[in-house]
Amino acid sequence: MAASSPRVPWFVVGRGLPPRRASALMALAFVLPLALWGAVSYVPWIWHPMVEVVEAGATGLQEGKQYGKSDFQAANASAALEGREPAAGRPANPVFLPAPHEVARGLYRVFTEPPQLRDDIWFHESVGHSLRVIFWGFFWSCALGVPLGLLAGTFAVVARLVEPPIDFIRYMPAPVFGALMVAVFGLADAPKVAIIFIGTFFQMVLIVANTTRRLDRSLLEAAQTLGASRRQLVRHVIVPGVLPQLYTDLRILLGWAWTYLIVAELIGAKSGVTAYIAQQGRYFNFDLVYAAIIVIGVIGLVTDQILQHGARVLFPWQRGEAGPVTRTVWSWVALVPRGVMGLVRRLRPGPLSPVSGRVDVAAS
């Protein structure tokens, strides 16, 4: 790589990177934190502020438990003073920082280990529950917020009527409605859905209204000189005109919905992934806690990537809209079939090879 691009500087204001360098940096962005985590976990003299007792001796410390370094040394010192057998221990990290391999095992355990108590739920059940709450909250938010936002962005009358109260409400943190929603909707999922709705709806109306107002006004004028009526302007110019940006807005608001999920799951009866994670934290199963967090992150990333890719399919007139993550991920995905094809070609020397050979010649 150094040989291929000796002259290209690394820091250039306002310009992209060569593709190979870009994807190398992307990989590094994942590998570096992992390496740091690994170093802290596996190299005994880095951090490790605790001591895990291997053999208690006659110190009164408990085997398998963790103690602060100074406490451990104090116990051993007093034991030595009184001629008792000292304890043996090895340096350890606090229980809230499991090593990478433990979390990796946790990613398996989180799906296979049955719940500790009969009333507890499986992890995948808790994820399913969370997704349901998000879906319905966001669904109602879109169903009401998008049309209202479009109307407010199109007609000043609606904007004047609707936006001031919404501006007032949106600065109230969604959690303050928790008790109220439970009182109104009871203890089941309905108040949780309502919290997600409250968290996203008011923002959505304002954002969609703003997006609508940002539509190029000259397009509306052009349509008017082509004879479009008021209704036709909305249907044939405003709606298709704002659609791509609206899609992006909703993608970002979906991220907000995930944020409000925590609040929603804490009110009334704890539920969903929040309940699962809280439960495992109480059992000190931090490997499972991290595994659960990672699964949530992966779900979020995958959804977002799918939605980003969907935008390119849905709005073909907008080219080159994909962000850096999308581009790299899809270039990696594109490598898979190429690799598979290469393998197939190599493994099957039969009737395929002359064809592929001819193709190679033609290509070169």
Added chain:
Amino acid sequence: MSRPPDASPDPPPSREVGERLARNRARPVVLSIRSLEKRYEGSDGSFLALRGLHLDVRHREFICVIGRSGCGKSTLIRIIAGLEEPTGGEILLDGKAVHGPGPERGMVFQAYTLFPWLTVRGNVVFGLKMAGAERERAEYEAMRWIDLVGLGGFANHYPDQLSGGMKQRVAIARALASRPRILLMDEPFGALDSQTRTRMQGYLLKICRRVDVTVVFITHDLDEAIFLADRVVVLPPRPGPVQHVMDVPLPRPRRREHLLDPTFIRARRHLDAFIHEDEPDDEPEVPVHGLADEVRDVLEF
């Protein structure tokens, strides 16, 4: 009509041109602008953009409106299009007053304003669809207009995939597809490079020969105005009645060679006097301060 003192009289048209102009004058008036006034009310007082403007445009005429920047050319065409309401006077189309925009007054904007989510065909179909035309019929009509502007091979392209000149041809086809009585063009070629602009002028004249349409064309380019127009209308620098109307003494069809024709040059000089009247002839000499000695030597040499 006021006239600057140093302006030569209108260049005399040849016999052939004179006959054509006479034929033009005999045609019925399509667009009539009656004592038009436009006043903008702002927070810091009002601003008068147009005042006491009269103009008649006859059927199949090609009118170019010129004037100094800020003289209200664009305001005028936007009022004709119905995108702005006048504060006084009226616009008559075929003798009937018009209010608000409508498809009988097609408009081509400088900024293309094609719908980016529609293909070339979709853009041209748009007006017909708004008028409730049957889909198949509309598509067929649209393709004829697309072919007319020479973009038959690009019907399924999106506007973003086209060059500036091609986009403007689509915009012309889109405006013409609604069969307007009058085509309004607001500096349509202002954003194009000079070669493309020259080509577009040729296209436009060719289209106008084949289509039954009257054109009002705003420009600040005198050569463009003379090359395209039957009549050039000069708006005054400050709001007031039309300052001057010149019959262009050139035969049709127009050709590039006309730009070097003595008649053309005389017409140009004639209009120049209106546009650049009471502007200082030469730029005042600016003393060269603060330059290094070597640079000054080079400059003075």
